[in-house]
Every structure is written in C-alpha cells, then in structure tokens.
Amino acid sequence: MSKPIIIYGHPVSPFVRKALIALEVKGVRPSSIVPLTPVISSDALKDISPLRRIPVFQQGDFTLPDSSVIAEFLDESLDGAALYPTDSKIKAKARWFEEYIDTHIAQYFVFQYFFEKLVKPSVLKLETDDARVKAAEEKMPEILAYVEENLTEAGYLLGDTPYMPDFAIGFMFQNAGFAGWQCDAGEYPKTVRLLSALNSHAGFKKVSQLGADLLTARRQEIESVLKAYLTN
C-alpha cells in the first residue's frame, strides 16, 4: 500500500483508536488524522460515512467506514503482526467478541457512562442524565463478569497474544476511565491484568496516550498533538 492513508475521526473515540492500533500493529502510520466527531462534524462525515460514524479509512479513492471492517481489511491486505487469529473457530470467536464489545460494551461504558458523565457537561455544555449513568453502572457488573469469564489464563481473550477484541476492550474501558470509572482488581483480576498488559504494549500505549492527550488538549493544541503522534 503506497498511497497515503487518511483516518477521519477524533481519537477520543475508542473506535477511532481501534483503527489507529490496527495500523500500529501493521507498522503503518497514517499520513493524517482528521479529528471529526459525529456530534460536531455530522455534515462533513455524510459523504464518506453513510451512518456518519467514525472512523473512516481512506486511501486514494478507496473509502471504508467501521473500525472492525477496517481492521479486517488491514489484516488481509498488509504484512505485520496478526490482528486476528488464523484458526477459523478462534477467529470466529474473536469476531464475536469484537461485535459484543463494539455494540454492548460501547453502549454502556462509552455512549452512556463516558458520554453522559464527561462529553455532555464538558464538551456540549449539557446536563448529565443521571438515570442513564445509573443504568450503565447497573449493567457493568454483568458485562465485566462476561469479560472476566472469557479471558484465558494466558492473559488475553484468545490466548497469549492480544488481538483486535483485546485492544477494543482496552479502549472502551479507557473512555469510561476518562469519566472516572475504575476496574475493581478484587472482583475482576483477569480483566485488570489484561488492562495492565495492554498498557505495556508499545502500540496500544502510544494510541491510548494520544487519546488521553487529546482529551485534555485545548482546541488550538489539537493539531500539534496529532502531528506529534504522526511523526513520532
């Protein structure tokens, strides 16, 4: 792949960070990141993303929405470490976990907890809907139990190697963490061990740091934070 790659989407979104980690694992850096968000940049997204979702991958005239679709495409078209297992049954489980994470975990940890507790008051200057936060908090134990139960003794969901669903969990939980959530090490030891292992993964660390830096960046600092990421 020789043409420059553009990622559309603000890396404060865990879905955008999924696309960035997929590129990191493949050893490919995008040439630019355009920090759009569905809330603020809906019209700009319309032409490249039919559901106005982020991220969108673009290379030449090839445009592709959806973090999981992008990750599978990169895994099939680029060399570098694998983003998914090769055994068809284990790969199917990986896809199922990623679907569970991107819909169910995202719903409660990101769209309800993170969005209500942080995005609404800090970015949109709207009031938090406490009932939606409470509903998320009530759902979290069931979700955490499912993750804990499915983590292998070897450390990750599919064995001793992190694949896309492991990274996806890391980013979803990171956003809940931005809004104050912490994973209870007594209740969920394997999950805490996963999050700790991810934070020692060079690519994950770099991409999650970008998310954290952008969260606190002032508007006029965004470009330089992105540039530092893209050139380091």
Next chain:
Amino acid sequence: MSKPIIIYGHPVSPFVRKALIALEVKGVRPSSIVPLTPVISSDALKDISPLRRIPVFQQGDFTLPDSSVIAEFLDESLDGAALYPTDSKIKAKARWFEEYIDTHIAQYFVFQYFFEKLVKPSVLKLETDDARVKAAEEKMPEILAYVEENLTEAGYLLGDTPYMPDFAIGFMFQNAGFAGWQCDAGEYPKTVRLLSALNSHAGFKKVSQLGADLLTARRQEIESVLKAYLTN
C-alpha cells in the same frame, strides 16, 4: 465438518434466515432448527447467546452467535460457493454493506416497521406504536436511495454474484413485506431487480419460503414445517 449442526432461532427472523442461506450456499443442511425468539425464549437463549440474540450456530461444543460471524466462519471452514468476494477491498465493502444492513436497515425495516405493524398486534397482542411506524416510513427513502445507488449494473452489490449482503437485504425487505411494505419499481428499479433475482436463486427461494410458511403456520404446525425444510 461432520458433527450435526444445530441452528437456534426462529426463521421468521431475517438474521436466522441469513444463517440458513449461508448453509444452503455451502450445500450443508443443519440437522435441526430450534425456533427460539428473543421475545419469547429469552431464558433459553441466555446460555448460548450472551446478548440473547438469534441465530446461534452450534456444532458439538462449538457455539457461535451472530449471523455475520456465522457466515464468515462457514465461508472460511466449508467448501462450496463463496459467501464473500475474495479481493480484499471488495470483501471489505461487502462487510461494510452487511454491517449497514444488519444495523441500519434492520432498525427501520424490521425492528420498527415489521415489529410494530405485525409482531406486536399479531403475536404479542400489543398495540402498534404508530409513531414508530411513521418514523420508519420517513427513513425508508434515504435507505432505499443508498441501496439503489450502491447496486451495480451487473445486478448485485458487489458485481454479478450474490454475496451475504445481497441475501441480507432480501431477507430484511421480505420481513417489511410481511407487514405490507412494497418496493416501488419506478423509484428503485435496481433494487426491485435485485429482489427478483434473489427470488430465482434456489437457496434464497427455499429459505425465504420457509420464513413465509412459518409466518402463517399455527403453533402446532411449526415442527412439521421445519421438518419439511430440513429433509427436502
């Protein structure tokens, strides 16, 4: 794959029919279909489907939820005609279309239109929420325009061969049709041509007929309708 295959999920669900057409295309017949629905059989689903969704694929001790994940698994593990294109860019487009169909088209054509107009009054003995039907009808033109725009001159979304997203559109629209919806041939000629082509596809025809037969079957007839499908 030698162990018997069980599909959990009522084939009135377009997602269950997606799993069945995937098996049809591969020339494999499940040994049984267990007609659970999320609305009625939530507890029975809990152990095999974390989000209590249908379909669930089972073979021996291997259990897999999600129609798209099942289809990719079957495509990778079975011989027979392809369910997805092989070129990585075109395959990525297929996955994106399937995601769009399973979330966005399903939301309006199935969960709002079909569910409100047919399932609620006929099955659940509940009143239709007319506002939700109206909201679906208002969204349909935008969705149909997107489908029409993306259908190729060769007849299908990805060229001259039907793949999973084409079948998925067929089944979603079939459910809206159960509730009285019709596709306007003047406005959406390529879409009507797609639906007509699908109805000449032996596997699609068989699976869509099963859905239609079960829709009108009385409770005591369900087993024999399923048995006829499984043994024909």
